[in-house]
Amino acid sequence: MTNQIEAEAPTATRGAPAPLIAAHDVRKSYQVGRDSVEILHGVSLGVHEQEMVAVMGPSGSGKSTLLYCLAGLEAPTSGGIILAGKPLDALSRADLARMRRSQVGFVFQSYNLIPTLTATENVALPYLLDKAKPPQDLIASTLATVGLAERADARPPSMSGGEQQRVALARVLAQQPQVIFADEPTGALDTRTGELVLAELVRIAHTPGRCVLVVTHDPKVAASCDRILFMRDGLLVRELHDASVDTVAATLAGLGSREV
Numbered sequence: 526m527t528n529q530i531e532a533e534a535p536t537a538t539r540g541a542p543a544p545l546i547a548a549h550d551v552r553k554s555y556q557v558g559r560d561s562v563e564i565l566h567g568v569s570l571g572v573h574e575q576e577m578v579a580v581m582g583p584s585g586s587g588k589s590t591l592l593y594c595l596a597g598l599e600a601p602t603s604g605g606i607i608l609a610g611k612p613l614d615a616l617s618r619a620d621l622a623r624m625r626r627s628q629v630g631f632v633f634q635s636y637n638l639i640p641t642l643t644a645t646e647n648v649a650l651p652y653l654l655d656k657a658k659p660p661q662d663l664i665a666s667t668l669a670t671v672g673l674a675e676r677a678d679a680r681p682p683s684m685s686g687g688e689q690q691r692v693a694l695a696r697v698l699a700q701q702p703q704v705i706f707a708d709e710p711t712g713a714l715d716t717r718t719g720e721l722v723l724a725e726l727v728r729i730a731h732t733p734g735r736c737v738l739v740v741t742h743d744p745k746v747a748a749s750c751d752r753i754l755f756m757r758d759g760l761l762v763r764e765l766h767d768a769s770v771d772t773v774a775a776t777l778a779g780l781g782s783r784e785v
């Protein structure tokens with residue numbers, strides 16, 4: 526197995542001079558009682574435009590913490606992060622908020638939908654917050670892409686969890702951000718919708734000027750990515766390029782052993 530992994534192709538960055546997401550020696554500690562517990566032990570990575578990169582690893586290995594730091598939702602304890610050309614620690618709160626709204630999209634497990642607004646209105650919300658006119662055609666076609674054409678006028682309380690997740694996804698897709706962060710984006714979806722959503726994320730990731738970073742447990746999702754970063758105990762321990770589902774599954778299983 527090791528030989529097979531080492532034989533993987535070298536990094537194929539598609540032409541971008543600087544990565545859209547760059548992390549240098551990122552550490553993150555949380556205060557637990559009187560102790561400081563370090564969760565990320567020095568993570569460095571780069572994600573270039575037109576790249577879709579997966580982060581995999583056992584539960585508790587620090588994937589979500591890493592994603593939150595890269596997205597500017599949590600401040601790292603030390604280390605540097607550059608997102609869409611901007612060093613995060615140099616941004617004011619207001620600039621960070623503006624950047625998160627206009628250049629960065631989040632597909633997380635909590636949906637953050639407004640219960641009193643329809644699906645269409647929820648998808649239009651980022652435009653309204655930026656005082657921009659919502660592109661109604663794009664919003665309608667995005668809702669159709671995620672299989673919600675018929676539910677455009679429904680409000681979140683009358684929707685299933687899967688439907689709500691798709692509204693949240695449509696909101697990100699319609700925003701057309703440069704960088705999309707996704708934490709288990711297909712986890713709650715049926716197979717067909719999951720495939721649609723994955724195809725849409727891949728399509729966006731491969732658009733010039735954009736990239737997607739996705740945390741996933743699903744080897745099929747990871748195998749659709751250009752690169753896969755494997756985490757264990759707060760460190761990146763392996764990287765695969767253009768891997769097959771079988772290689773991903775084998776590598777993931779191997780993470781439990783001391784060999785990695």
Ligand SMILES: Nc1ncnc2c1ncn2[C@@H]1O[C@H](COP(=O)(O)OP(=O)(O)O)[C@@H](O)[C@H]1O
Nearest residue numbers: 555556557564583584585586587588589590591
């Ligand atoms: N706010 C927090 N305070 C203390 N510990 C945390 C906090 N957030 C996460 N952790 C701990 O950090 C570790 C990594 O968590 P997480 O990043 O959610 O892992 P993953 O997403 O890989 O499952 C876990 O041990 C978790 O308990």
Ligand SMILES: [Mg+2]
Nearest residue numbers: 588589590708
């Ligand atoms: Mg997590």
